[in-house]
Amino acid sequence: xxxxxxxxxxxxxxxxxxxxxxxxxxxxxxxxxxxxxxxxxxxxxxxxxxxxxxxxxxxxxxxxxxxxxxxxxxxxxxxxxxxxxxxxxxxxxxxxxxxxxxxxxxxxxxxxx
Amino acid sequence: xxxxxxxxxxxxxxxxxxxxxxxxxxxxxxxxxxxxxxxxxxxxxxxxxxxxxxxxxxxxxxxxxxxxxxxxxxxxxxxxxxxxxxxxxxxxxxxxxxxxxxxxxxxxxxxxx
Numbered sequence: 167x168x169x170x171x172x173x174x175x176x177x178x179x180x181x182x183x184x185x186x187x188x189x190x191x192x193x194x195x196x197x198x199x200x201x202x203x204x205x206x207x208x209x210x211x212x213x214x215x216x217x218x219x220x221x222x223x224x225x226x227x228x229x230x231x232x233x234x235x236x237x238x239x240x241x242x243x244x245x246x247x248x249x250x251x252x253x254x255x256x257x258x259x260x261x262x263x264x265x266x267x268x269x270x271x272x273x274x275x276x277x278x279x
Numbered sequence: 280x281x282x283x284x285x286x287x288x289x290x291x292x293x294x295x296x297x298x299x300x301x302x303x304x305x306x307x308x309x310x311x312x313x314x315x316x317x318x319x320x321x322x323x324x325x326x327x328x329x330x331x332x333x334x335x336x337x338x339x340x341x342x343x344x345x346x347x348x349x350x351x352x353x354x355x356x357x358x359x360x361x362x363x364x365x366x367x368x369x370x371x372x373x374x375x376x377x378x379x380x381x382x383x384x385x386x387x388x389x390x391x392x
Contacts (some may be wrong), residue, residue: 172322199378200382208382211380253356258322268325268372269325272320272321272322273322
């Protein structure tokens with residue numbers, strides 16, 4: 167099985183600033199994704215993190231707002247840029263291992279004031 | 280596009296009661312179906328999965344059967360425990376579509392002692 171370390175676990179930020187969230191997997195994975203989970207709601211896919219190339223974004227999410235990097239197979243970052251209170255949410259990374267099991271990080275709880 | 284619909288919660292049960300959480304899906308391809316569980320303050324964990332029609336996934340006393348004719352994947356447990364209190368998400372992933380996962384809205388389960 168894979169263990170995903172995600173940090174920070176929570177943060178309180180001022181509007182207009184940016185926050186970078188890191189996701190590290192302890193074993194070989196194939197696909198990595200970033201999701202947003204608003205309070206009491208389901209998960210919405212932000213983007214697929216592609217190794218060594220630009221992420222693939224879902225409708226409603228853009229690179230300027232949510233730049234993503236994945237420099238190697240087991241590490242990815244998501245930046246939430248120019249934050250507003252509407253960005254307050256839980257951000258989760260996930261990864262699929264070679265046995266087609268999806269694992270999730272514990273999430274980053276972001277509050278924007 | 281593909282979608283997942285699951286019964287709304289919260290669901291409140293007494294310990295040792297029978298649990299059913301309904302889940303139906305629409306998909307153009309042949310997706311794998313999943314139930315994930317999210318305990319308070321944690322990320323999602325895979326509970327069980329089924330990859331083709333008539334497969335039954337099971338884990339920790341929970342089970343669900345992939346029913347293609349009714350496009351359903353209902354979660355059941357014969358005797359719930361207080362420790363089963365969590366949010367349960369039904370989900371599908373078409374691995375031919377890049378492993379993206381579509382989640383249902385989630386059902387919160389409370390189990391009373």
